[in-house]
Amino acid sequence: MTAVLSSSTHDRRAAVPVLNRRPLLAVSAAVGVVLLALSGRHGYHVDELYNRVSGWHLAWGYVDQPPLVSLIARVETTVFGDTLAALRVVPALLTCMVVWVAGLIARELGGRGGAQVFAAAATGASLVTLNAGHVLTTNGPDLVTWVALGWLWIRLLRTRDARLWLAIGAVTGVGVLAKHLIVLLLLALLVGVLSAGPREVLRSRHLWAGAGLATLIGAPAVLWQITHGWPALEMSAALSKALGADSRVAFVPFQLLLIGLFLGPVWIAGLVSLLRRAEWRAYRSVSVAYLFMVVLLIVIGGKPEYTGGLLLVLLAAGSVVVAQWATSTFRRSLAGTALACNAVMSAVLMLPVLPIAVYGSNPALTQLGVFQLDQAAWPQLTAQVAVVHRSLSPQERTHAVVYANHYGLAGALDRYGPEHGLPPVYSGQNSFADFGRPADDTDVVIAVGVNRDAFGALFATCEPRGTFETDLPVADRGTGFLVCRNPREPWARLWSKLTWIGFQCPYTAEAITAKSEKGCWS
Numbered sequence: 001m002t003a004v005l006s007s008s009t010h011d012r013r014a015a016v017p018v019l020n021r022r023p024l025l026a027v028s029a030a031v032g033v034v035l036l037a038l039s040g041r042h043g044y045h046v047d048e049l050y051n052r053v054s055g056w057h058l059a060w061g062y063v064d065q066p067p068l069v070s071l072i073a074r075v076e077t078t079v080f081g082d083t084l085a086a087l088r089v090v091p092a093l094l095t096c097m098v099v100w101v102a103g104l105i106a107r108e109l110g111g112r113g114g115a116q117v118f119a120a121a122a123t124g125a126s127l128v129t130l131n132a133g134h135v136l137t138t139n140g141p142d143l144v145t146w147v148a149l150g151w152l153w154i155r156l157l158r159t160r161d162a163r164l165w166l167a168i169g170a171v172t173g174v175g176v177l178a179k180h181l182i183v184l185l186l187l188a189l190l191v192g193v194l195s196a197g198p199r200e201v202l203r204s205r206h207l208w209a210g211a212g213l214a215t216l217i218g219a220p221a222v223l224w225q226i227t228h229g230w231p232a233l234e235m236s237a238a239l240s241k242a243l244g245a246d247s248r249v250a251f252v253p254f255q256l257l258l259i260g261l262f263l264g265p266v267w268i269a270g271l272v273s274l275l276r277r278a279e280w281r282a283y284r285s286v287s288v289a290y291l292f293m294v295v296l297l298i299v300i301g302g303k304p305e306y307t308g309g310l311l312l313v314l315l316a317a318g319s320v321v322v323a324q325w326a327t328s329t330f331r332r333s334l335a336g337t338a339l340a341c342n343a344v345m346s347a348v349l350m351l352p353v354l355p356i357a358v359y360g361s362n363p364a365l366t367q368l369g370v371f372q373l374d375q376a377a378w379p380q381l382t383a384q385v386a387v388v389h390r391s392l393s394p395q396e397r398t399h400a401v402v403y404a405n406h407y408g409l410a411g412a413l414d415r416y417g418p419e420h421g422l423p424p425v426y427s428g429q430n431s432f433a434d435f436g437r438p439a440d441d442t443d444v445v446i447a448v449g450v451n452r453d454a455f456g457a458l459f460a461t462c463e464p465r466g467t468f469e470t471d472l473p474v475a476d477r478g479t480g481f482l483v484c485r486n487p488r489e490p491w492a493r494l495w496s497k498l499t500w501i502g503f504q505c506p507y508t509a510e511a512i513t514a515k516s517e518k519g520c521w522s
Contacts, residue, residue, distance in 0.1 A: 049411025146309025169210030173217025270318030
């Protein structure tokens, strides 16, 4: 009996085609070269500005994310320098890994050389991939762990090699350090395998060893959450509230945009084929996991892009289907054209291939290219705040600080402020509030982006000093500047009223009044 089982396992392991190594390496490298070549254009993304500062305040966790991205930021700025291009080296390398693993997934599903290369190229041409690869956010390492976990899961289902649970556990542990979202993937795959099989893969002592390894690696981030009162739950609730019902309405259409309109049929073919193909019966849990995830996220009001990593797994499966379908010159041309068009569309929306003025002046690109506009005009903002600072008397400047309403503003002023002579910058949003507060002798505050009535009530005087002016339709255009003097309370007490957790600030007088003890001051 043991011999029969060993022979069966050997047959399954031998079933995969030869790895098309050099072409896969070429595709992965090409994507990385493009990302690195464009890494210095436009400017820092709003989240990068936050991650850069958090890198200088390392901890085992933050209110809004685990520690891995902040550690990456610290290493990059230390090794490569405190520049925009330096901050984007690791995201580009991680994206190369995502592209490579997509080819491995196609191979696991029986895809030969052409299918492997198409899967890698299609992954590199997808919006979700280029989004994660261009900027340093939690999306980069999170996407790697999702795709790697998808590959290991399919390989486990094919080979029944229980030792793969250890690799799954290691990847999961790293995923927990990158983004808590990896738990959603594990839940979805568990639901998938329980409903569609094969359930026997769950009957292994290696599963518990893998779970233990994941717990060991991810424990510091989890313990930080426990000791700080699970702020991740508060962040999740704030995000769901900020998205509102619009997220549910747009969820399904947004699924087509995550990969790209031209490659939508490919991942859909993968989804359907994993459910229906007899030879892929063992892998049905992957499609079931995706469908479960969609329903769950719609119900709880999650972000549509949370499915992005699993969509890339389906895209790799669909690439095998496309390679088998493209038996004629016409069909191969059609597949190639779809791939090229998707690459162009993804590059225009996710990469700085066009001048930033084009994104700001073209109505269609302004709506679709918000990702690019979130990287623009930060030096202009800082220069205008510096004008306000220079208008203060020399004595006031010695006891002045800058308070920025959200972490993007604070991160920009922290990055560009020193070259303009700006004083220290503080913000009360999320973990930026833990990075420090003004000294007790601070009696002048240049406030950026706050509500004059709500914020001004905390000081003896508060006077407007203009607004942020720029030709680009960036989110912070029109942000007001205030100069506030003489806080009414000691900073030790005042600071707790200026800190807030979330994404969206209250704008109505009623909301501001309701959060007068602790809240957001926009």
